[in-house]
Amino acid sequence: MSRLCLAGIRLAALAVLGLIVFNAHADETGRGAASTAQQGLAVVTARCTLCHSDDLVRQQRLDRAAWTRVVDKMIKWGAPVSPEERELLLRYLAASYSPTADDPPPRP
Numbered sequence: 549m550s551r552l553c554l555a556g557i558r559l560a561a562l563a564v565l566g567l568i569v570f571n572a573h574a575d576e577t578g579r580g581a582a583s584t585a586q587q588g589l590a591v592v593t594a595r596c597t598l599c600h601s602d603d604l605v606r607q608q609r610l611d612r613a614a615w616t617r618v619v620d621k622m623i624k625w626g627a628p629v630s631p632e633e634r635e636l637l638l639r640y641l642a643a644s645y646s647p648t649a650d651d652p653p654p655r656p
């Protein structure tokens with residue numbers, strides 16, 4: 549095998565590696581919507597299952613105003629939810645467990 553040919557193979561390998569890295573990066577940044585749902589679910593799991601199962605949350609179909617009332621009631625009752633988590637929760641719950649959501653809603 550000639551030196552030139554080997555160099556070509558190395559170049560090709562580098563190009564493939566570059567593509568893999570580039571794609572992995574694009575994949576990470578292209579998942580904004582899913583990650584809101586994943587973060588929302590993580591907050592529900594961490595903060596809302598201390599006193600009851602997440603079924604109680606998942607079986608509801610509420611709009612944002614009604615979710616706001618529920619979440620604020622749970623916070624008053626002792627759910628340890630920060631203001632940032634509250635906002636994330638309300639966005640997630642109002643989107644995934646709205647009156648028009650599938651039944652049962654898709655797991656993110």
Ligand code: HEC
Pocket residue numbers: 592595596597598599600604605608618619622623625626627628629637
């Ligand atoms: C400090 C304990 C506690 C935590 C933490 C908690 N809940 Fe509750 N939750 C209750 C109690 C008590 C009830 C009423 C009794 C029952 O139905 O089991 C309830 C009931 C509910 C209901 C049924 C409807 C209603 O209004 O009563 C929903 C929906 C709900 N919780 C959502 C949540 C969400 C979302 C979170 C996370 C932000 C959460 N809960 C965290 C104690 C808690």
